[in-house]
Amino acid sequence: MIGINQPYIRLELLLMIVAALIGLAACAAPALTPRPTPGPVPGRNVTIDLVAQNLTFNMSTITVLESASVKIDFKNKDDLVAHNLAVYRNLACGQAEPIFVGDTITGPGATVYEFTAPMSSGSYFFECDVHPQYMNGAFVVTVP
Numbered sequence: 354m355i356g357i358n359q360p361y362i363r364l365e366l367l368l369m370i371v372a373a374l375i376g377l378a379a380c381a382a383p384a385l386t387p388r389p390t391p392g393p394v395p396g397r398n399v400t401i402d403l404v405a406q407n408l409t410f411n412m413s414t415i416t417v418l419e420s421a422s423v424k425i426d427f428k429n430k431d432d433l434v435a436h437n438l439a440v441y442r443n444l445a446c447g448q449a450e451p452i453f454v455g456d457t458i459t460g461p462g463a464t465v466y467e468f469t470a471p472m473s474s475g476s477y478f479f480e481c482d483v484h485p486q487y488m489n490g491a492f493v494v495t496v497p
């Protein structure tokens with residue numbers, strides 16, 4: 354008689370659990386085609402003045418070209434309040450993939466964030482990770 358304590362039965366159960374976890378992981382992170390990180394492209398450098406004040410950003414949409422070198426001059430004008438800028442791509446299953454996550458700074462203060470925009474045009478979003486419900490907007494990547 355074969356019982357659950359047989360080593361190969363336990364191995365089979367373990368493999369079933371691993372397969373189920375891989376299935377969940379596939380939902381959380383769908384396979385994305387890896388692309389090489391582009392180098393700076395002349396004429397695609399953009400500087401954006403982003404201000405956080407009274408728990409809001411001074412813009413609701415940031416638009417850049419594909420693969421643009423993005424420089425954000427970020428000012429936090431809220432005394433003793435922490436803000437940052439982060440850009441994400443929406444994934445299936447309610448998940449979001451970070452494109453860029455800036456360090457949080459406490460106001461009053463300023464910093465410069467630099468990152469490369471995604472190579473694929475489309476609609477992404479940005480937010481302050483401390484106050485995502487108040488401070489968010491569309492990060493639009495367009496073709497030249």
Ligand SMILES: [Cu+2]
Binds near residue numbers: 405408437482483488
């Ligand atoms: Cu904030």
